[in-house]
Amino acid sequence: MTLKLGIPSKGRLMEKTGDWFKAHGISLRRTGSDREYAGAVDGIDGIELVLLSAGEIPRELAAGRIDLGVTGSDLIRDKLALWDTRVTELALLGFGQADLIIAVPSAWVDVDTLDDLDAVAAAFRRDHGFRLRIATKYHRLVRDFLRENGVADYQLVDSQGATEGTVKNHTAEAIADITSTGETLRANHLKILSDGLIHKSQATLYKSRMSDWTDEKRRVIKTLKDRLNLD
């Protein structure tokens, strides 16, 4: 049985994943038409390419349907409970960097820290009769972070895109989202809490702990690790 490597089929991480492997003498190529999600690996035997969305790669690794996968470390941590019991990090790839942060309206001049947010949240509940809303798609990471930091009086509102717009649209009071240049936050009059960094994400190569590691696959991964100069 060949070893299955899952890589993003589109989006931000796709091209740079190909470049990273190429720099190590391994070329990933699409087979079939531009629109067909099939691929092959040249330069090393015994690896099959599986093209997936970045967001689905954590689940496929955890189910053992792929043996290796490239995706953002934010997606692994958010989508998999106890992620490090299900996958192992093989290499940080040095691209796809983004910070998952908590931001509030810039107009909240007295709110700079999580403690301030906690105080505002308690007052908000008293005044409005419902909990302050934080819009995000990163439910697990945000809940864990706020619990560890003693913020309790809030509710999460699911937002799968354009999250920074939810404050202006009055569907949330604060947000937790990925930022890289900070442009989107600025354009939407939001500021990051000084202690509001939840996770620094980057594209990472993971190995599944859940897949069936046959002798043949172990041989292939050893060759691959040698080629990639990994321990």
Ligand SMILES: Nc1ncnc2c1ncn2[C@@H]1O[C@H](COP(=O)(O)OP(=O)(O)OP(=O)(O)O)[C@@H](O)[C@H]1O
């Ligand atoms: N500016 C950014 N905005 C959003 N995500 C970013 C940014 N920079 C890097 N990333 C990372 O890119 C990854 C998401 O990749 P991509 O945009 O290809 O997926 P997606 O389209 O959001 O998800 P899916 O493929 O499931 O639809 C995440 O790990 C995220 O941290």
Ligand SMILES: O=P(O)(O)OC[C@H]1O[C@H](OP(=O)(O)OP(=O)(O)O)[C@H](O)[C@@H]1O
């Ligand atoms: O700090 P910046 O460089 O401005 O980038 C951050 C923005 O980019 C992403 O959105 P994306 O373009 O993926 O759209 P989305 O809202 O649909 O997720 C992310 O969700 C932020 O909104």
